[in-house]
Amino acid sequence: MYTIKDDLSATLQEIRDAGLWKAERELTSPQQAHITTTKAQAINFCANNYLGLADHPEVLAAASAALQEWGFGMASVRFICGTQELHTRLEASISDFLQMEETILYSSCFDANGGVFEVLFGEGDAIISDALNHASLIDGIRLSKAARYRYANADMDDLRAQLESAKGARRTVVVTDGVFSMDGYLAPLEQICDLAEEYGAMVLVDDSHAVGFVGDGGRGTPEACGVMDRVDLVTGTLGKALGGASGGYVSGPAEVVALLRQRSRPYLFSNAVAPVVAAGSLKAIEIARAADDGRAALRRNTLMFRELMTEAGFDLLPGTHPITPVMFPGDDGARQAAQIADTMLEHGVYVIAFSYPVVPQGQARIRVQLSAAHTEADVRACVAAFVAARDEVTGGE
Numbered sequence: 215m216y217t218i219k220d221d222l223s224a225t226l227q228e229i230r231d232a233g234l235w236k237a238e239r240e241l242t243s244p245q246q247a248h249i250t251t252t253k254a255q256a257i258n259f260c261a262n263n264y265l266g267l268a269d270h271p272e273v274l275a276a277a278s279a280a281l282q283e284w285g286f287g288m289a290s291v292r293f294i295c296g297t298q299e300l301h302t303r304l305e306a307s308i309s310d311f312l313q314m315e316e317t318i319l320y321s322s323c324f325d326a327n328g329g330v331f332e333v334l335f336g337e338g339d340a341i342i343s344d345a346l347n348h349a350s351l352i353d354g355i356r357l358s359k360a361a362r363y364r365y366a367n368a369d370m371d372d373l374r375a376q377l378e379s380a381k382g383a384r385r386t387v388v389v390t391d392g393v394f395s396m397d398g399y400l401a402p403l404e405q406i407c408d409l410a411e412e413y414g415a416m417v418l419v420d421d422s423h424a425v426g427f428v429g430d431g432g433r434g435t436p437e438a439c440g441v442m443d444r445v446d447l448v449t450g451t452l453g454k455a456l457g458g459a460s461g462g463y464v465s466g467p468a469e470v471v472a473l474l475r476q477r478s479r480p481y482l483f484s485n486a487v488a489p490v491v492a493a494g495s496l497k498a499i500e501i502a503r504a505a506d507d508g509r510a511a512l513r514r515n516t517l518m519f520r521e522l523m524t525e526a527g528f529d530l531l532p533g534t535h536p537i538t539p540v541m542f543p544g545d546d547g548a549r550q551a552a553q554i555a556d557t558m559l560e561h562g563v564y565v566i567a568f569s570y571p572v573v574p575q576g577q578a579r580i581r582v583q584l585s586a587a588h589t590e591a592d593v594r595a596c597v598a599a600f601v602a603a604r605d606e607v608t609g610g611e
């Protein structure tokens with residue numbers, strides 16, 4: 215007799231056999247530079263806590279105060295009775311920070327990306343998407359009835375070819391991550407904006423891995439690339455550098471945001487962001503705006519890590535983003551990367567290995583993420599753990 219339990223057990227075993235099983239480690243501490251798990255104490259190099267705001271005392275204080283003043287939950291979507299002054303202020307704060315006209319909040323950036331395309335792009339429109347875009351962009355684009363085109367990652371010749379193919383569409387939009395999370399590479403936004411202008415297309419950037427710390431003022435990839443006034447729509451998350459709790463947004467022209475409030479399904483049919491999260495995120499944005507020191511510390515840590523790792527003979531992808539991929543190429547790379555990451559945890563350093571299909575075959579890596587909350591000693595300890603684990607795993611060959 216068919217049972218779903220037997221059927222799924224087989225699928226689950228296939229995932230295990232393929233070495234693709236994702237096990238979750240339970241933390242027994244808050245998210246911070248030094249964490250504890252049920253098994254170990256470790257310096258954390260795999261969080262998106264780029265500015266160290268996830269446990270910042272002022273963020274905690276703002277969230278605690280909001281719990282008392284504004285309550286725990288909204289028990290409503292925004293348009294029924296789920297909008298407090300906090301939500302309006304948070305939206306205004308994001309718009310002001312990113313220098314966009316208006317902003318609409320979602321429960322997550324996954325929802326923001328899931329809710330933006332269907333509303334804005336329909337039959338007769340064209341969406342041109344980078345091949346390495348985040349899963350939520352891919353899913354969101356699928357929900358739209360627009361014609362879909364894909365260009366090879368950051369390949370401007372291919373983007374031009376796709377823009378040519380899409381000629382004649384009513385609305386055309388080029389969609390890209392601001393930072394590609396497996397490589398730490400920034401999208402070439404200046405060239406993308408040039409091409410988009412040439413073809414009369416809009417540009418949408420998902421800047422989740424950038425807002426708060428990329429660009430001199432932390433305004434993200436458009437700032438770093440000098441195109442803040444040329445990007446039409448920005449989506450992003452509150453779940454990474456900006457406090458790391460949860461929430462996402464779309465920022466753009468007032469008419470776009472107004473229409474999303476009327477039609478965007480994840481906005482209309484999902485609960486409002488909790489007051490505690492809204493208040494903590496407001497404080498996190500205020501801190502991030504003024505965090506020149508934090509951004510400098512993050513750059514220092516990233517640079518120091520890169521220099522020490524290069525000296526120690528590791529193979530890094532080039533770049534300056536705090537996402538720093540340590541490469542383990544070749545047939546044996548996936549196994550090596552996984553073993554080294556496991557061994558490093560025994561040395562008190564928490565990093566994660568990624569292999570196919572998350573990254574291309576033969577390009578396994580350990581993705582290290584620096585934070586402003588790391589000290590110089592933390593960074594040195596990370597490098598020392600890499601060296602020790604490499605010696606143990608490869609037998610010092």
Ligand SMILES: *Cc1c(COP(=O)(O)O)cnc(C)c1O
Nearest residue numbers: 322323324348420422451453462
């Ligand atoms: C993390 C991330 C998301 C998802 O954000 P959530 O708010 O956690 O849903 C979306 N897009 C990109 C590019 C991301 O890096």
